[in-house]
Amino acid sequence: xxxxxxxxxxxxxxxxxxxxxxxxxxxxxxxxxxxxxxxxxxxxxxxxxxxxxxxxxxxxxxxxxxxxxxxxxxxxxxxxxxxxxxxxxxxxxxxxxxxxxxxxxxxxxxxxxxxxxxxxxxxxxxxxxxxxxxxxxxxxxxxxxxxxxxxxxxxxxxxxxxxxxxxxxxxxxxxxxxxxxxxxxxxxxxxxxxxxxxxxxxxxxxxxxxxxxxxxxxxxxxxxxxxxxxxxxxxxxxxxxxxxxxxxxxxxxxxxxxxxxxxxxxxxxxxxxxxxxxxxxxxxxxxxxxxxxxxxxxxxxxxxxxxxxxxxxxxxxxxxxxxxxxxxxxxxxxxxxxxxxxxxxxxxxxxxxxxxxxxxxxxxxxxxxxxxxxxxxxxxxxxxxxxxxxxxxxxxxxxxxxxxxxxxxxxxxxxxxxxxxxxxxxxxxxxxxxxxxxxxxxxxxxxxxxxxxxxxxxxxxxxxxxxxxxxxxxxxxxxxxxxxxxxxxxxxxxxxxxxxxxxxxxxxxxxxxxxxxxxxxxxxxxxxxxxxxxxxxxxxxxxxxxxxxxxxxxxxxx
Amino acid sequence: xxxxxxxxxxxxxxxxxxxxxxxxxxxxxxxxxxxxxxxxxxxxxxxxxxxxxxxxxxxxxxxxxxxxxxxxxxxxxxxxxxxxxxxxxxxxxxxxxxxxxxxxxxxxxxxxxxxxxxxxxxxxxxxxxxxxxxxxxxxxxxxx
Numbered sequence: 040x041x042x043x044x045x046x047x048x049x050x051x052x053x054x055x056x057x058x059x060x061x062x063x064x065x066x067x068x069x070x071x072x073x074x075x076x077x078x079x080x081x082x083x084x085x086x087x088x089x090x091x092x093x094x095x096x097x098x099x100x101x102x103x104x105x106x107x108x109x110x111x112x113x114x115x116x117x118x119x120x121x122x123x124x125x126x127x128x129x130x131x132x133x134x135x136x137x138x139x140x141x142x143x144x145x146x147x148x149x150x151x152x153x154x155x156x157x158x159x160x161x162x163x164x165x166x167x168x169x170x171x172x173x174x175x176x177x178x179x180x181x182x183x184x185x186x187x188x189x190x191x192x193x194x195x196x197x198x199x200x201x202x203x204x205x206x207x208x209x210x211x212x213x214x215x216x217x218x219x220x221x222x223x224x225x226x227x228x229x230x231x232x233x234x235x236x237x238x239x240x241x242x243x244x245x246x247x248x249x250x251x252x253x254x255x256x257x258x259x260x261x262x263x264x265x266x267x268x269x270x271x272x273x274x275x276x277x278x279x280x281x282x283x284x285x286x287x288x289x290x291x292x293x294x295x296x297x298x299x300x301x302x303x304x305x306x307x308x309x310x311x312x313x314x315x316x317x318x319x320x321x322x323x324x325x326x327x328x329x330x331x332x333x334x335x336x337x338x339x340x341x342x343x344x345x346x347x348x349x350x351x352x353x354x355x356x357x358x359x360x361x362x363x364x365x366x367x368x369x370x371x372x373x374x375x376x377x378x379x380x381x382x383x384x385x386x387x388x389x390x391x392x393x394x395x396x397x398x399x400x401x402x403x404x405x406x407x408x409x410x411x412x413x414x415x416x417x418x419x420x421x422x423x424x425x426x427x428x429x430x431x432x433x434x435x436x437x438x439x440x441x442x443x444x445x446x447x448x449x450x451x452x453x454x455x456x457x458x459x460x461x462x463x464x465x466x467x468x469x470x471x472x473x474x475x476x477x478x479x480x481x482x483x484x485x486x487x488x489x490x491x492x493x494x495x496x497x498x499x500x501x502x503x504x505x506x507x508x509x510x511x512x513x514x515x516x517x518x519x520x521x522x523x524x525x526x527x528x529x530x531x532x533x534x535x536x537x538x539x540x541x542x543x544x545x546x547x548x549x550x551x552x553x554x555x556x557x558x559x560x561x562x563x564x565x566x567x568x569x570x571x572x573x574x575x576x577x578x579x580x581x582x583x584x585x586x587x588x589x590x591x592x593x594x595x596x597x
Numbered sequence: 598x599x600x601x602x603x604x605x606x607x608x609x610x611x612x613x614x615x616x617x618x619x620x621x622x623x624x625x626x627x628x629x630x631x632x633x634x635x636x637x638x639x640x641x642x643x644x645x646x647x648x649x650x651x652x653x654x655x656x657x658x659x660x661x662x663x664x665x666x667x668x669x670x671x672x673x674x675x676x677x678x679x680x681x682x683x684x685x686x687x688x689x690x691x692x693x694x695x696x697x698x699x700x701x702x703x704x705x706x707x708x709x710x711x712x713x714x715x716x717x718x719x720x721x722x723x724x725x726x727x728x729x730x731x732x733x734x735x736x737x738x739x740x741x
Contacts, residue, residue, distance in 0.1 A: 100703075101705045101706065104700065219735065222736060222737060222738055225736070253732075262731065263730045264723075265728065266725045272726050377722070377735075377739055378720075380721075380723070380728075380730075385735070418720070419682075419683045426679055429671070431611050431661040432612065432613040435613060436613045436614075437719075439719050443720045444720055
């Protein structure tokens, strides 16, 4: 018996995260009939029966392990949290450490919200530095879309401070003025005034953030609840539910189905997509569409393509997996830094994100932390140690304060070059939600390692100027790094069908009405948190799709 | 003084807090009584403290100094104090070995102990997730 159809749509969008939400909203606003499908639960959409934000915050507060997955791991479907949840291939030299969220709103539920733009150099690595590959578009092509993405997400930033950063000109101001610096940001700024490291000025810049500095778009200003990772209790931080909800609230709303895993993109012999097959609450269903957009983030999107043997004449589907490798150092400063107040990071140093050195070693971005000694050293550990030492009463409380208030960390987030050896592959095993299992191979090379070890020296210089009571604490294991949560590269865009999956308009080379959106598009990773760039590409894709539909007839594939 | 009142006073002496929320006093006493390690000893501890605290020569600082090294009551008061500071009880024999991966055991049914943790106001901050603050407060040093 044929599976029941959910209906016929102009577009089916696979994935209801920030990217799926943005594309859906743009198309539905333009009068297109859109179906959004997400494998996870209906989170925070405000409808009867949805899981609420407060429920998720409650789970955060009662979890023993308060990492990025804390509010979500109780859900029956929620996505991997870290390398512990992946199967690694035998040839994987390292572990891939970044996870993602399945559910309406997607991984932006637990993102920090930092939204720097990529730099002109990031788009032309091969031409400029002889490493990596070039994008089929440049910074200037994407610049207007960056402005629109900043408006859509609601970004607070310092336009004057960032305009022209490593050649990245800005043509529009931020929709909101900057998130205020923290007390410790200002301590560091004073300490670094006029200072350089190996000829590079240690300029502290306000980090642009998708976080309200005033009421914006019906959401409140940031109140400094400090748990951006893993969840904003009040919605001052942007997350993907914003545009999913907007799409559902339109006069001609989009349709959303959750707990709906797409198991196949249906494609004719001539390579034209006609819709998708899915499991909706474990029941097989189909949905017909004139175009299909895959926005299931950079692991599930290639997984779906590989499962169907689609879009892969280049052999690049699932390959070129990138992340940013994060490391950090921490000190006990000579003066109070007053951590654990405000967003976990409000300023950074972008000076090392570009330069001729990229011929030899990876670029990196530095973040100043407002979270003590960082995510690896929760302050509860300090309290436990002092209680164990036998302290009680007022002496205990004042000792906890004395130990915690001067803690300070700087993190580095270092570029990883694309490598065909890094990626996801399908493997034998039990199907999961109707999809074949996969394994990951990920090995960080010396280019990146040289980059993050250089970053450590730069951090050492910063700590010296700030002043500490003893030597800074760095991870002695030089092979070790943590994931940044920036999964990229696995369906990269390019001009050549033999080396890329989609073209410059995000269309699969082999399937004229199949599109990919999100961070899987990135041919290189640069040093910016990738969501803003993915959002800019998504809005650009939506505009392109609107035009295709306007020019096409009223039925049939576009 | 009943057990709640005794536990309230004991908790204030052990933590140095000037006052404690009544719902947490109740909740923490209940949790400790149900804890396999602390439970059996809570009755004798409260009885002994009530007796000592009622005496005219009771000195809080001396009480803390004497109970901390006590081989039986020392570990117990440390569990009580950690519960007040963090909202959780330690899971393993944490006094013997404090490892980085040692976990705190939060009550899975009630977020209030976490949000009521005393260590956060102690460091001039707020419980994670509940700042009670205004935009930009983090630019300034804490008020206290």
